[in-house]
Amino acid sequence: MAVELIKERKAVAMTGNQAIAEAMRQINYDVAAAYPISPQTELMGFFAEYLANGLVDTEFITVESEHSAMSAVIGAAAAGARAMTATAAQGLLYMYENLPIASNWRLPITMVLVNRALSAPLNIHCDHGDAMTARDSGWIQLFTENSQEAYHSLIMAVKIAESALLPAIVNMEGYIVSHTIGNVNLLTDAEVREFIGESDWRKNVPHPLLDTDNPVTYGATALPDYYTELKYPQHLATFEAKEHVKRVLEEFNRLAGTNYQVIEPYKLDDADFAIVVMGSTAGVARTAADQLREKGIKAGVLKIRLFRPFPYEEIAEALKHIKAVAVLDRHDSMNGLASPLYQDIASALYHLPERPMLHDFIYGLGGREVTVEDMLKAFNRLINIYTGRETRDRFTEYLQVRE
Amino acid sequence: MKLKGWKELPIGGIVIEPGNSREVETGTWRIARPVVDPQKCTDCLICWVFCPDDSIPSNGKVRFETELYHCKGCGICAVECPYKAIEMVQEADVIMEELKLTSK
Numbered sequence: 476m477a478v479e480l481i482k483e484r485k486a487v488a489m490t491g492n493q494a495i496a497e498a499m500r501q502i503n504y505d506v507a508a509a510y511p512i513s514p515q516t517e518l519m520g521f522f523a524e525y526l527a528n529g530l531v532d533t534e535f536i537t538v539e540s541e542h543s544a545m546s547a548v549i550g551a552a553a554a555g556a557r558a559m560t561a562t563a564a565q566g567l568l569y570m571y572e573n574l575p576i577a578s579n580w581r582l583p584i585t586m587v588l589v590n591r592a593l594s595a596p597l598n599i600h601c602d603h604g605d606a607m608t609a610r611d612s613g614w615i616q617l618f619t620e621n622s623q624e625a626y627h628s629l630i631m632a633v634k635i636a637e638s639a640l641l642p643a644i645v646n647m648e649g650y651i652v653s654h655t656i657g658n659v660n661l662l663t664d665a666e667v668r669e670f671i672g673e674s675d676w677r678k679n680v681p682h683p684l685l686d687t688d689n690p691v692t693y694g695a696t697a698l699p700d701y702y703t704e705l706k707y708p709q710h711l712a713t714f715e716a717k718e719h720v721k722r723v724l725e726e727f728n729r730l731a732g733t734n735y736q737v738i739e740p741y742k743l744d745d746a747d748f749a750i751v752v753m754g755s756t757a758g759v760a761r762t763a764a765d766q767l768r769e770k771g772i773k774a775g776v777l778k779i780r781l782f783r784p785f786p787y788e789e790i791a792e793a794l795k796h797i798k799a800v801a802v803l804d805r806h807d808s809m810n811g812l813a814s815p816l817y818q819d820i821a822s823a824l825y826h827l828p829e830r831p832m833l834h835d836f837i838y839g840l841g842g843r844e845v846t847v848e849d850m851l852k853a854f855n856r857l858i859n860i861y862t863g864r865e866t867r868d869r870f871t872e873y874l875q876v877r878e
Numbered sequence: 879m880k881l882k883g884w885k886e887l888p889i890g891g892i893v894i895e896p897g898n899s900r901e902v903e904t905g906t907w908r909i910a911r912p913v914v915d916p917q918k919c920t921d922c923l924i925c926w927v928f929c930p931d932d933s934i935p936s937n938g939k940v941r942f943e944t945e946l947y948h949c950k951g952c953g954i955c956a957v958e959c960p961y962k963a964i965e966m967v968q969e970a971d972v973i974m975e976e977l978k979l980t981s982k
């Protein structure tokens with residue numbers, strides 16, 4: 476039995492990695508499998524300490540690669556275990572071929588992705604390049620702004636994954652959140668364990684491999700005559716997952732006194748101009764919006780918490796009255812069109828009778844610092860394009876590149 | 879075989895009835911079928927051992943007729959038969975033969 480350590484709620488100064496390790500301890504996963512990669516290494520190190528001190532019951536498999544980590548948690552989850560892994564950047568890419576398998580098999584695995592820029596050039600700092608490669612893998616994805624949200628999100632993700640029967644990624648920005656100390660309000664161990672419910676291998680998945688009285692096969696072939704029929708339920712489940720996420724966020728808000736929504740509008744109701752953003756930049760963008768409002772410019776911010784499934788209806792509703800919107804993408808898809816968040820926002824708005832003007836800024840690559848000035852620059856450029864004071868060659872631009 | 883709709887399939891494409899590959903009609907893949915000459919066949923059952931599709935039924939003594947629902951027409955039995963008792967006949971020829979019979 477896992478030890479009960481935190482019996483009263485308390486606020487602790489913690490880095491994101493410490494907060495996630497704390498959540499992992501409280502969740503007391505049946506199985507964790509991971510391979511070290513910066514900035515995730517430290518996180519699994521903190522967890523290994525809890526394990527070595529006998530505070531958790533988790534079977535921690537120190538695998539030989541990320542490919543094996545994902546394979547191990549797929550096997551564990553199919554057996555009926557509550558399983559997790561954590562990785563970053565190239566580590567996720569090495570897992571990649573297994574990601575769509577976990578989602579099609581409907582395995583409620585949770586993954587902490589400590590966002591790091593993709594090579595090349597080699598860089599260990601934050602951008603969303605890794606998360607973006609997984610955007611079409613069938614995994615639920617939550618983005619977080621700080622260690623508090625990362626801690627809460629992993630607890631919520633367990634419940635979301637198990638009720639939607641889909642694997643879920645919690646994105647936590649490398650270094651900016653993972654290695655930066657912030658104030659984290661911890662729930663008690665009992666509260667977390669009651670919220671997620673006890674792990675029961677008979678119930679975590681509909682057909683656990685451990686149920687040897689009812690043997691099943693995972694991973695059978697489906698040829699052209701059946702492949703479509705085995706994709707369609709997953710297609711529906713991905714749409715339905717949004718309602719599971721909303722319900723779990725509401726339950727969590729009741730427990731923790733938070734106000735988490737799938738998207739978080741900031742001063743958008745009367746706004747003329749807005750920035751759409753994910754992750755820690757949301758805070759900087761809100762400060763910029765406040766400064767503009769002091770000058771009489773009605774600026775607002777939309778933070779996306781739930782990235783997959785994409786809450787397009789809520790986003791269209793939140794942005795439909797805005798004059799011009801700048802989408803901030805912490806990744807360049809190198810596709811000759813625009814970055815992923817921009818494309819998603821454009822799709823979400825397309826069916827509106829009247830839609831805002833859109834512009835895409837690629838920013839914060841490889842851990843480039845993001846300042847309030849950067850956000851003001853984005854707002855100014857957006858407003859100048861909208862009012863015709865400036866022109867644009869393309870609707871996607873780098874915000875911070877040196878000439 | 880009637881194909882199932884998506885609602886009839888278990889979540890995650892999991893196979894919950896063991897051995898249901900029997901239901902798959904691999905016989906449609908065949909372009910040639912094994913035809914046994916009863917004069918030459920000694921019931922040695924070498925073909926029964928080699929057939930990768932379990933398409934040659936037997937009671938352990940006698941080679942029964944090839945089960946064409948699953949026989950893929952790979953021709954292994956014809957190659958392995960020590961008595962050259964099996965001839966692979968093109969399915970197209972079988973069809974032409976049947977057409978001739980019906981048009982008579």
Ligand code: SF4
Nearest residue numbers: 929949950952953955
């Ligand atoms: S042709 Fe191949 S599949 Fe058919 S009976 Fe012979 S060995 Fe079996």
Ligand code: SF4
Nearest residue numbers: 919920922923925959
């Ligand atoms: S291998 Fe040839 S002889 Fe032996 S049982 Fe088969 S068909 Fe008959």
